[in-house]
Amino acid sequence: MSLLASLRAPALPAPEALPNRIELVLAIALAGYGLVLPFSVAGTSVLLAVLLLLALACAPAVWRSRPWREPTMAIGLLLLAWIALHTLLRDGTLRSLRTPFLAYKELLFAPILFALFRLCRRREWFWHALLAGTAAYAVANWGGRFSPAVAVALAPHRIAASFEFAVVAYLLLDHAPHSATPWRWRAGAAFLAATLVFAMDGRTGQLVLVLLLMLLAWRQAGRRWRVAAVLGVPLLVALAGLGSGAMQRRMAETVEAVEQVPHEPYSSSAIRLQLVRHGLTLAREHWLLGGGYNHYAELHQDAVRRAYANDPQRRHMVDAFWARTVNPHDEYVMQVVGGGIVALALYLAWIAAPLLRRRPDGTASPALAGVVIAFALGCLFNSLLMDFVEGHYYTALLAWLLARDSLPPA
Numbered sequence: 001m002s003l004l005a006s007l008r009a010p011a012l013p014a015p016e017a018l019p020n021r022i023e024l025v026l027a028i029a030l031a032g033y034g035l036v037l038p039f040s041v042a043g044t045s046v047l048l049a050v051l052l053l054l055a056l057a058c059a060p061a062v063w064r065s066r067p068w069r070e071p072t073m074a075i076g077l078l079l080l081a082w083i084a085l086h087t088l089l090r091d092g093t094l095r096s097l098r099t100p101f102l103a104y105k106e107l108l109f110a111p112i113l114f115a116l117f118r119l120c121r122r123r124e125w126f127w128h129a130l131l132a133g134t135a136a137y138a139v140a141n142w143g144g145r146f147s148p149a150v151a152v153a154l155a156p157h158r159i160a161a162s163f164e165f166a167v168v169a170y171l172l173l174d175h176a177p178h179s180a181t182p183w184r185w186r187a188g189a190a191f192l193a194a195t196l197v198f199a200m201d202g203r204t205g206q207l208v209l210v211l212l213l214m215l216l217a218w219r220q221a222g223r224r225w226r227v228a229a230v231l232g233v234p235l236l237v238a239l240a241g242l243g244s245g246a247m248q249r250r251m252a253e254t255v256e257a258v259e260q261v262p263h264e265p266y267s268s269s270a271i272r273l274q275l276v277r278h279g280l281t282l283a284r285e286h287w288l289l290g291g292g293y294n295h296y297a298e299l300h301q302d303a304v305r306r307a308y309a310n311d312p313q314r315r316h317m318v319d320a321f322w323a324r325t326v327n328p329h330d331e332y333v334m335q336v337v338g339g340g341i342v343a344l345a346l347y348l349a350w351i352a353a354p355l356l357r358r359r360p361d362g363t364a365s366p367a368l369a370g371v372v373i374a375f376a377l378g379c380l381f382n383s384l385l386m387d388f389v390e391g392h393y394y395t396a397l398l399a400w401l402l403a404r405d406s407l408p409p410a
Contacts (some may be wrong), residue, residue: 010070010071011215012333013066013072016045016119018058023119023120027121028125029050030057030117030120030122031124031126034128034396036133037392038136038161039394041130041388041389044110044409046390048109051116054116062119065104065115065305068111070111073110074345075329076110076350077108080107086290086292086338086340090293090294091294099294100338103293104391106392106395110398111398113400123404131172134165135172135191137393138199140154141195141199142199143153144199146395155183161202161205162202162208163378165205166374169190169209170212171372172372179316188233198240201233203381204381206241208374209237209376210234211242216235217229246350274304274322276330278303278304278307279305279330279337280333281307282333282337283301287336287340290340290342291338296337297326300328304320326382327386327387330380332344332347332380335347354369357405359406363403367401371397
């Protein structure tokens, strides 16, 4: 079977029927996992540990389900293996594996979650609980408009929250035409979109939302109106943004950072541009073999030092906090600088594989495609797989969607 054929029709055995009591416990654990996934790192870690224990309890059924036959999961495991091998060859000690493994453990957890979702007959409980957790988190973000203390508490999580709200809003709109009450799903999507635009400062999620709405407009508009619908989406979002102080502030900050080259980066946009500049320098220098996943901070600081060593007004920036970052805020840069061209190729293949996936009836999944495209875009501005919250949220949704689409409708 050709590689393309295996991507389109992976040979997966039918899931086994678990005993009713065990299957019910698994369904409850998956639902609890979905409930806390949007907003609680501690809760996610606890429920993930419970799911791993259940995977051990169901180990024979998990093994016989062959989750590694799903191409996306297989490529992810190959990427994790390359990260481990590259780290060992670069650093030479088992201890050196700790940081990169913890950063990319989702590549290992995803096949386990995929197998558990396929074994669970009540897998939709996860989705409904995820919606409940996401809605509760969105309400909390509206609370941040009226309580400075809440706003301060939520601020560190704005990137993850914005990505989550954009993706779930898309999934709700994608599901609406197939529902007996589409207005409920569309109202939920509108609430999440409004939260993203008016109640929080989440530039990544806003960009992802615009792209996903353009994708929906192309799919759902008539052929004669597709171009107009697609072009109208960013215009409508921009008009809505006129009423959002946070959105206007971030747009002005971005424009200012692009138009000016300050001696000292003082905004997140200006710092991001510095990270892009030096990240691309490192990518050009290390694209073939990679500089090592444990060494990005020192490589980045060296690039800053070389760039500003002869500039008296900027020489001090070598000691700035952003000059010593371990996170380039671009997953593609992280992969090529960390593991070279092999890592980047495997990472791109891991992202592309779900887009080529076909359900048993031969059709593609718009829901799966939208989630993958959102993640691919987000990775241009953040290291989404390396970041625990966003990476885990995406791999959990990916595992659920792949499991759902690998089985005939119930």
